[in-house]
Amino acid sequence: MDERDGVRPLTVEWVERQLEVGERLVGAVALHGGITAEMRRLTIGNRDGSTRELVLRSVVSEPDAEDWLNREAAALTLLVETGVTAPELVAVDPTGAQCEYPSLLMTYLPGRTVLDDEGVETRVPLLARQLVAIHALRPAERPPTFVTLTTADTVVIPEGADPAIWGTAIDMLRQPAPPYEGCFLHRDFHPGNVLFDGARITGVVDWAGPCWGPADLDVAHCATNLALVHGPEWGLRLAEAYQEAGGKLKDLYWQVRDALSFSEELDAVSKPWRDAGRTDLTTRVVAERLDAYVTALVGGPDRGRTR
Structure with missing residues (x-):
């Protein structure tokens, strides 16, 4: 060797x-x-x-x-x-x-990551329940408090996006973060870090960034990933499934903040998906889906559409 x-x-x-x-x-x-x-x-x-x-x-x-x-x-x-x-x-x-x-x-854990569109309707509730379980953990020593780096000035508006919709979203970042009740966060929870065996989760990986903060952050990050990989409606569905599983979400601010953070590095974010076989997820396609997702969050459920 x-x-x-x-x-x-x-x-x-x-x-x-x-x-x-x-x-x-x-x-x-x-x-x-x-x-x-x-x-x-x-x-x-x-x-x-x-x-x-x-x-x-x-x-x-x-x-x-x-x-x-x-x-x-x-x-x-x-x-x-x-x-x-x-x-x-x-x-x-x-x-x-x-x-x-x-x-x-x-x-090593058995199972595999699944990015295929087929079966997403079954996996989303499983992801939501797994997040509820993670957020219920109460470590004897709290990890560091979460950090967010995206600002109103670092957001990159996708080509062809509605400036008014994105302006509304960006203005939300100019406001103080809403109050929250903290909990244990994975902080990079998304389908690429969850292993499946059929309709069963066999493990969660990549624990390099655990921190303390609002549950909304973990839900928002997974939701944005789902929106870009499978379509905006699946990002919205995760938030619903999380609450159906007993989790509580406090403020739309966190979903908008996480979605806007993806605008800064769409090519870097989507490359691992293409490497994993989702060659259809070009930077342009992902940018269009991000625009549709932000539109759905800010403009209401009738405004965003999968592209």
Whole structure:
């Protein structure tokens, strides 16, 4: 195993120091979908011929890697004692002191991410119920308070969008954030970070950004992803399903804020979807869907339409 296999030599040595006696790293397969980290499924072989699998996250292009990996390690440790299925922590090298890059090693969960339009009506209520379960967690030590970076001046209005509708949405960002009752957030919950086996969720991954804030933020982020991948109506449907599952949403402000944040990086956001097989989700298509979703949020349900 060397760099040509995708796992660099120092990282190979570090991984093998975490294994049981008689085990070694025998294979690696790249996992797609990440933007700032390289993800690989590792095959671990034993002397008796048996194998098991782990997952390696190597953060290659993020200045806050140490903070991210420490937060993920803490979250995975917390989740072991809950009903939320997540990978289990094996080891973490948050500064890259022993690996080529800051890295985290965790157990492998069965299942796969599903981005196909078929079956979305079944998956949306499952996503909503999973969010309710996450928001019910009460860690002994609260994670950091959420941060939002999008401002009224950073929003990029899509070509052909109605300036009046978008102006109304942007003006909402100029107002103070509404009061909220905080809870534990995943902060990057969306279909690309949820594993399915048929009509069953087998786990939630990518716990690098847990924080404390309004439940609306997690719901809003997943809703925007659904709106762009499957159509605006599915973003609206998630908010309904979350409340049907017992969750409470406080203010439309958070849905609008999250939707507008996507306007800044539509190509970067949609590329992993295309890499995963949704080649129809071109930057132009995603921009049109974002426009329709923002229109539906600000102008009412009769204003937005799937494109």
